[in-house]
Amino acid sequence: MTDTKIRVRFAPSPTGTLHVGGARTALFNWLFARKFNGAFILRIEDTDQTRYDKNAEIAMIKDLKWMGLQWDEGPDIGGEVGPYRQSKRLDIYKKYALELIKKGMAYYCFCTSERLDEMRIKQKAEKLAQGYDGLCRNLTPEETDKRLQAGERYVIRLKTPLEGSTCFSDYIRGEISYQNKELDDLILFKSNGFPSYHLANVVDDHLMGITHVMRGDEWIPSTPKHKVLYDSFGWEPPVFMHLPVILAAGGGKLSKRKGAVSVTEYKEMGILPNTLINFLSLLGWNPGDDTELMDRETLIQKFSLDRVNPKSCAFDEKKLEWMNGQYFSSSATETLLPDVKKTFQEASLPVESFDDAYLTLVIDVIKERAKNLSDFVERGSYFYADPDSYDKKAVKKHFKDGAKQLLEQVLSVINSTEDYTEESLEKAFQELANTLGYENAAKIIHPTRLAISGVSFGPGLYQLLVLLNKETVIRRLEKGIHYLESKV
RNA sequence: GGAGUGUUCGUCUAGUGGUUAGGACGCUGGCCUCUCACGCCGGUAACAGGGGUUCAACUCCCCUACACUCUACCA
Numbered sequence: 199m200t201d202t203k204i205r206v207r208f209a210p211s212p213t214g215t216l217h218v219g220g221a222r223t224a225l226f227n228w229l230f231a232r233k234f235n236g237a238f239i240l241r242i243e244d245t246d247q248t249r250y251d252k253n254a255e256i257a258m259i260k261d262l263k264w265m266g267l268q269w270d271e272g273p274d275i276g277g278e279v280g281p282y283r284q285s286k287r288l289d290i291y292k293k294y295a296l297e298l299i300k301k302g303m304a305y306y307c308f309c310t311s312e313r314l315d316e317m318r319i320k321q322k323a324e325k326l327a328q329g330y331d332g333l334c335r336n337l338t339p340e341e342t343d344k345r346l347q348a349g350e351r352y353v354i355r356l357k358t359p360l361e362g363s364t365c366f367s368d369y370i371r372g373e374i375s376y377q378n379k380e381l382d383d384l385i386l387f388k389s390n391g392f393p394s395y396h397l398a399n400v401v402d403d404h405l406m407g408i409t410h411v412m413r414g415d416e417w418i419p420s421t422p423k424h425k426v427l428y429d430s431f432g433w434e435p436p437v438f439m440h441l442p443v444i445l446a447a448g449g450g451k452l453s454k455r456k457g458a459v460s461v462t463e464y465k466e467m468g469i470l471p472n473t474l475i476n477f478l479s480l481l482g483w484n485p486g487d488d489t490e491l492m493d494r495e496t497l498i499q500k501f502s503l504d505r506v507n508p509k510s511c512a513f514d515e516k517k518l519e520w521m522n523g524q525y526f527s528s529s530a531t532e533t534l535l536p537d538v539k540k541t542f543q544e545a546s547l548p549v550e551s552f553d554d555a556y557l558t559l560v561i562d563v564i565k566e567r568a569k570n571l572s573d574f575v576e577r578g579s580y581f582y583a584d585p586d587s588y589d590k591k592a593v594k595k596h597f598k599d600g601a602k603q604l605l606e607q608v609l610s611v612i613n614s615t616e617d618y619t620e621e622s623l624e625k626a627f628q629e630l631a632n633t634l635g636y637e638n639a640a641k642i643i644h645p646t647r648l649a650i651s652g653v654s655f656g657p658g659l660y661q662l663l664v665l666l667n668k669e670t671v672i673r674r675l676e677k678g679i680h681y682l683e684s685k686v
Numbered sequence: 687g688g689a690g691u692g693u694u695c696g697u698c699u700a701g702u703g704g705u706u707a708g709g710a711c712g713c714u715g716g717c718c719u720c721u722c723a724c725g726c727c728g729g730u731a732a733c734a735g736g737g738g739u740u741c742a743a744c745u746c747c748c749c750u751a752c753a754c755u756c757u758a759c760c761a
Contacts, residue, residue: 211761246760311759318758325687328757353759371691380689380757388759395761419690419756440691443754447697451754477698480710484699488709507699510754514697517711527724567723577722592721627720643720655722 204236205409208262208269209399211243212255215460218452218513219414219444221265222478226441227412228267229479229501236409240272241402242283245392250285261461265471266494279406284398291393294401294431295354295386303430304386306342306352307334329382330355354387356396356427364422369410369439370508376422384423396420400427408436415440415508439503442482442510449512457515464518468537468571470529473522481511491524519569527566531558534565538574545575547582556581559665563657577656581666584674585652588681592654596644602682607634608646609675618668620660627660649678 208224210216216224231238240262244250259274271277281287298304307330314330321328335357337345346352358381365375386397393401403411418440428435446456458464464474476492485492485500492500526534535554538561542549549557560581561574568574588597611626624639631639643659650671656662663671 209761213761243761249760307759309759314759322687327688329688351759368691374690376689382757385759390759392759394759399761414755415691416755416761442692445754449753480698482698486700488700490698490710509692509699511699512697514711517698520711523723564723569723573723638720640720647721653722657722659720 204234205407206231207239207241209241209243213249214254216258216261221461224267225478232498233501237270240269242273244285245398304354304356307355308345308350308352351389353385353389355383356386358383358426364425366425370506400424404433410437412439445512447512469522470525473525477518477521523569526568531561541571580651589653592648596648601645605679623660650674
């Protein structure tokens with residue numbers, strides 16, 4: 199398997215957003231290519247002109263790049279066996295389709311879609327096997343010529359053996375065999391002058407020297423037909439490997455109702471690219487030991503086709519978030535800064551009134567507590583704006599009788615703390631606790647935290663006091679005292 | 687309807703004839719602690735069902751059930 203250079207491709211049809219299932223397929227191809235120093239190729243399969251969406255293609259490429267799955271050959275960067283966009287290879291497909299006709303392995307079919315529809319309805323009603331009935335398969339050359347001359351619309355179909363069976367080997371599932379009578383005659387060339395997916399795909403994989411085809415398992419039923427196609431051309435088929443589908447958390451199809459489906463959505467939620475790569479890699483593959491947190495290099499090093507399993511799996515967002523939390527805490531703050539800044543702006547926080555150095559400190563204390571970007575807003579908004587309300591439950595617990603007096607004392611302690619550092623503040627709070635006869639400073643800390651942040655959770659109080667700076671703390675304490683006055 | 691693929695804790699998975707069926711997320715008890723989060727220690731929970739093969743089956747074979755996919759001039 200490694201004596202010839204590995205060449206794999208990701209061949210999306212740009213008709214919508216990049217689905218996590220597609221992303222996983224791309225990832226496995228990429229990992230495999232990187233592992234063996236092979237080539238990872240991006241090929242745009244835009245043979246369906248009616249469903250093609252330029253914006254979808256742009257978005258898809260953006261998502262792939264965001265994940266860091268860079269290709270070695272593709273429509274944007276070229277390569278030796280291009281073009282890498284099927285709509286630019288139309289004459290190639292035509293040539294090969296004609297070649298098959300000449301060899302007698304394909305034929306012109308003049309059946310109209312109306313006739314095909316009727317045929318299917320009848321087949322269904324009579325509970326017969328579905329599929330093209332082969333009406334045009336036995337047209338005489340004379341008849342065919344006559345109708346061609348007359349300008350009738352036609353498609354080109356592959357002549358599939360009527361008897362026997364066709365089998366192929368799937369790398370992760372073993373031998374898969376189909377009875378030829380189950381296989382109907384594939385359309386190779388459509389009447390609009392475009393090739394079908396099947397023809398374009400097989401011709402391109404061959405011409406581009408693809409050694410391993412890794413794709414979604416919805417392709418399993420067409421693979422025997424592709425095998426017939428390869429045989430008809432006299433070409434050696436690549437190694438096939440069909441990856442299982444990704445299901446929604448509760449089972450069933452992944453759909454918008456059951457959570458996010460596209461890479462873009464996860465990006466917007468604040469999932470880090472490395473998290474998504476790592477998480478997706480573990481869906482249908484594992485390194486064989488218990489390692490779960492792996493960076494790109496480790497993934498490449500450990501990846502192996504032999505450990506890919508054929509079972510479909512569910513996308514567990516809870517675990518994704520856990521993993522993202524792990525990545526947040528281990529990420530360098532400066533890599534997080536642009537995204538957090540943007541998120542804060544979108545939440546209408548006045549990030550511009552403060553400098554990046556401040557934001558850096560804020561991210562530092564939040565990143566180890568956050569699982570996605572919205573956590574940064576939830577846990578960080580008070581760094582930018584004085585709280586305009588206090589958490590109700592926390593008020594009940596920490597703004598009890600005497601809280602006002604307590605805050606006044608805290609205020610005076612803060613005011614008189616010359617050396618405004620965590621150490622001195624801790625010492626000062628400790629002393630206040632002693633004076634008041636408390637066992638520890640907890641009874642002072644909680645009301646203070648609530649007054650300056652509006653919530654009952656967050657970083658260590660002394661850290662918070664310093665980060666917010668003395669002036670802000672004093673202002674918020676006074677505000678808290680006013681609040682308690684008006685409350686009584 | 688037909689064909690194909692799949693089936694180990696709720697979820698992701700390890701396991702390739704003999705294991706107290708292991709790990710991770712989740713949930714949960716506790717520790718740590720000024721709170722939250724982290725971390726640490728513990729708990730919870732699985733071989734779809736039925737037949738074989740075998741001294742022995744989660745592992746091999748068959749059947750059933752269930753899930754998913756395909757059955758387009760879509761990919």
